[in-house]
Amino acid sequence: MNAAFAELTALLGPERVLTEPEHLAVYGFDGTAAISGEAGCVVFPECTAEVGEILKLATKYAAPVVSRGSGTGLSGGSVPSAGCIVLCLVRMDRVVELDSANLTILVESGVVTQTVAGLADAEGLLYPPDPGSMKISTIGGNVAENSGGLRGLKYGITRDYVMGLEVVLADGSIHWLGSKCVKDVAGYSMRDLFIGSEGTLGIITRVLLQLVPKPAARRTMLATYSRMDAAAATVSAIIAARIIPCTLEFLDRITIRCVEDFAHIGLPRDAEAILLMETDGHPAVVAEEAEQMERIARENGATDVTVAADAAEAARLATARRAAFSALARVSPTTILEDATVPRSELARMINHIQEVGARHRLRIGTFGHMGDGNLHPTFLTDERDHEEMERVELAMQEIFDFAVELGGTITGEHGVGLAKKRFLPRAIGESSVALMRQVKRALDPQGILNPGKIFD
Amino acid sequence: MNAAFAELTALLGPERVLTEPEHLAVYGFDGTAAISGEAGCVVFPECTAEVGEILKLATKYAAPVVSRGSGTGLSGGSVPSAGCIVLCLVRMDRVVELDSANLTILVESGVVTQTVAGLADAEGLLYPPDPGSMKISTIGGNVAENSGGLRGLKYGITRDYVMGLEVVLADGSIHWLGSKCVKDVAGYSMRDLFIGSEGTLGIITRVLLQLVPKPAARRTMLATYSRMDAAAATVSAIIAARIIPCTLEFLDRITIRCVEDFAHIGLPRDAEAILLMETDGHPAVVAEEAEQMERIARENGATDVTVAADAAEAARLATARRAAFSALARVSPTTILEDATVPRSELARMINHIQEVGARHRLRIGTFGHMGDGNLHPTFLTDERDHEEMERVELAMQEIFDFAVELGGTITGEHGVGLAKKRFLPRAIGESSVALMRQVKRALDPQGILNPGKIFD
Numbered sequence: 001m002n003a004a005f006a007e008l009t010a011l012l013g014p015e016r017v018l019t020e021p022e023h024l025a026v027y028g029f030d031g032t033a034a035i036s037g038e039a040g041c042v043v044f045p046e047c048t049a050e051v052g053e054i055l056k057l058a059t060k061y062a063a064p065v066v067s068r069g070s071g072t073g074l075s076g077g078s079v080p081s082a083g084c085i086v087l088c089l090v091r092m093d094r095v096v097e098l099d100s101a102n103l104t105i106l107v108e109s110g111v112v113t114q115t116v117a118g119l120a121d122a123e124g125l126l127y128p129p130d131p132g133s134m135k136i137s138t139i140g141g142n143v144a145e146n147s148g149g150l151r152g153l154k155y156g157i158t159r160d161y162v163m164g165l166e167v168v169l170a171d172g173s174i175h176w177l178g179s180k181c182v183k184d185v186a187g188y189s190m191r192d193l194f195i196g197s198e199g200t201l202g203i204i205t206r207v208l209l210q211l212v213p214k215p216a217a218r219r220t221m222l223a224t225y226s227r228m229d230a231a232a233a234t235v236s237a238i239i240a241a242r243i244i245p246c247t248l249e250f251l252d253r254i255t256i257r258c259v260e261d262f263a264h265i266g267l268p269r270d271a272e273a274i275l276l277m278e279t280d281g282h283p284a285v286v287a288e289e290a291e292q293m294e295r296i297a298r299e300n301g302a303t304d305v306t307v308a309a310d311a312a313e314a315a316r317l318a319t320a321r322r323a324a325f326s327a328l329a330r331v332s333p334t335t336i337l338e339d340a341t342v343p344r345s346e347l348a349r350m351i352n353h354i355q356e357v358g359a360r361h362r363l364r365i366g367t368f369g370h371m372g373d374g375n376l377h378p379t380f381l382t383d384e385r386d387h388e389e390m391e392r393v394e395l396a397m398q399e400i401f402d403f404a405v406e407l408g409g410t411i412t413g414e415h416g417v418g419l420a421k422k423r424f425l426p427r428a429i430g431e432s433s434v435a436l437m438r439q440v441k442r443a444l445d446p447q448g449i450l451n452p453g454k455i456f457d
Numbered sequence: 458m459n460a461a462f463a464e465l466t467a468l469l470g471p472e473r474v475l476t477e478p479e480h481l482a483v484y485g486f487d488g489t490a491a492i493s494g495e496a497g498c499v500v501f502p503e504c505t506a507e508v509g510e511i512l513k514l515a516t517k518y519a520a521p522v523v524s525r526g527s528g529t530g531l532s533g534g535s536v537p538s539a540g541c542i543v544l545c546l547v548r549m550d551r552v553v554e555l556d557s558a559n560l561t562i563l564v565e566s567g568v569v570t571q572t573v574a575g576l577a578d579a580e581g582l583l584y585p586p587d588p589g590s591m592k593i594s595t596i597g598g599n600v601a602e603n604s605g606g607l608r609g610l611k612y613g614i615t616r617d618y619v620m621g622l623e624v625v626l627a628d629g630s631i632h633w634l635g636s637k638c639v640k641d642v643a644g645y646s647m648r649d650l651f652i653g654s655e656g657t658l659g660i661i662t663r664v665l666l667q668l669v670p671k672p673a674a675r676r677t678m679l680a681t682y683s684r685m686d687a688a689a690a691t692v693s694a695i696i697a698a699r700i701i702p703c704t705l706e707f708l709d710r711i712t713i714r715c716v717e718d719f720a721h722i723g724l725p726r727d728a729e730a731i732l733l734m735e736t737d738g739h740p741a742v743v744a745e746e747a748e749q750m751e752r753i754a755r756e757n758g759a760t761d762v763t764v765a766a767d768a769a770e771a772a773r774l775a776t777a778r779r780a781a782f783s784a785l786a787r788v789s790p791t792t793i794l795e796d797a798t799v800p801r802s803e804l805a806r807m808i809n810h811i812q813e814v815g816a817r818h819r820l821r822i823g824t825f826g827h828m829g830d831g832n833l834h835p836t837f838l839t840d841e842r843d844h845e846e847m848e849r850v851e852l853a854m855q856e857i858f859d860f861a862v863e864l865g866g867t868i869t870g871e872h873g874v875g876l877a878k879k880r881f882l883p884r885a886i887g888e889s890s891v892a893l894m895r896q897v898k899r900a901l902d903p904q905g906i907l908n909p910g911k912i913f914d
Binding site (some may be wrong): 102124146148152156157169175176177179180182184185186187189190195196197212214239240242243281285288341342344345370373374409410412413414415417421425428429434436437439442455456 | 632
């Protein structure tokens, strides 16, 4: 590999190729607990042509390449394989074009998601996907993982806003996939194949995103429950009333307590569940829907409903949800955030199952997540040094994922498979579907140098 | 092939295998002008398992298989290749489940699109994609072609509502791709690869669709223009006002006259363009947007704006657009409907170009289409028996597609590539992107028996 690293240094200059162990250590992790790896080098391309040259070199030396942005992934997708080239795209952070007439923005993949959101906002537009990591994660990573967020029910996920991609294949060839046209059916949607492919099919270098008009109004409220099933019934009743809120977030008792200890919002520590609900759109619609949602929450057993009087109070209420992961991460040495997902109608059964599994395996599991789209985050508060407990975590996870699949759900709603879920994938989607994915992988990356060992072996 | 047909007859019974020339003749066409083929037999499976058995036989005999539903396609995608097995899915027309709690409907692929729309409507829900053919086309065909419709700008296209697919591969294996979860990132989205793959990667047997709440109100209006650029300016100004109407349809002078001769709606025969505009949603929003749209149309040079007073008048106005293709099809022996598509901001340039090309090549081209999403239908009124004129049609098409691509658009917005656009594809997306698609095709259909020669050779 030293010959490959020397050629990379000749290509990019020594300041853009890291090979010292103390530098490499930093790039051995992403946001996933208990998973790490050791890169051979880290390179920082500044343009698509350089990415192409790097991949030609990688192909020549059959060297594995693991791409990454800010490294906020939660399934180990950008954790380096041993001795690989880490291709870090953070220097490719140009905003190429904000096209207000066509409601699109074209950015390099290293642009931080919040930057896109901010630019859209300044034009009276909205970039709807809002993954929890958006203040630091990059658009390229969001597309590679097909990230979700808090607004999935109403607005969908990252895939729904990607109109075009520039990708570099393993052989270094550069492809533009997609267009500014809402309708474009000229051949297979290779664009959609790359979205969510976790760096295993190609390197995403540019992203063309669709924006929408910014909603003129929003209303936030927080409902408190002494019984979890009452919270689930509220969600069902809201949908049955044909209301699609932009946010319908859930916190269980463990999470509520951790958040309150951390953020001192004034949450009821004895509540069994809280729902954070938000509606956005035209002021008349928001007023009407907020009133209906408050009434439905009370009718379905909410012990209290607080409607935010202004933006400041809305932000305070939203902190309850935004702070959930950080609050849980503080209380244990190792915090494993999962994202088992089920059809919305099965939420109550899934949450009960998680609690039952946690009790039976003597584990602390805080659960929160996106009730509107059935995307739950059972979060294991554990310690990776305790091998016996980790074995129970493993058993509990398998039971939780099996049940999610049994209910028509999935083992990952928004974090991806990466390394963390790989062992659960065949049982979840079937060996034959995994085989199908392998055939596609082989067709596009015959040497298998792109993010090897992620998603499947 | 006779051995294959005999085995098919043994499998399905003689009444579900057609081999007589007079029967086969009916299946030699789809909705595309001037393209036909001769099938070897036509088979009618009634369940997924039978489709699997048919494909196993096809693989055994290396026999080409062309799947179809109602045959309304407009790019020759379901025109049979010589001697092939036509796999006609119209008998697989069961509605499996309407899940009101999760806002989904699961149907077999032979279900007519209008049936889905009707079932959704009865539940207070909406299936938004509304291709022009929806009263006769099937959902399987819509998914295979990734059909568009009149509501693309606001609601998107077929892809945006497909949550899951059951597909049968060339080897007869059956795969379920997707789930009822809005968020599901367990591996590559094979589902999205099959959407729009025009029957070349697998046979779609079941489709899980997402529904949305039905808008409570809608308002329809028709604006008349003496200058085409004033119509385009209206569209730009509406978007700049951050209004996303559900419909923004355009008819040029030739189309207006043909429609008026055909449907006697009372359209102004001397107008250069008309815009059919519709907003839907909450009554308060609809009222406000309709008023703004009417004002914007007048400010941008509309000579007249008619706002429908009731549903009956709205239906009458909508006829202007719904009847466009039928009206144009009456006036010439051969009517070739194209769907060149450009970013919305380039519409005026594209329409001018089409008119200039038509005049220069002495051709009659009526143009109508979806202004909101840049999807135009330049329609050649010609006669396929006139070989000299057909040569000019060919030249004009190439010039129109080249210009669409130059403007950042595409050669097909919603009809697919099929046979009709195949020769234009490499120049439009580049040889290297076509090669990428070929690699995927080879991985999933190594013998190349599924709809051979469609999209690319």
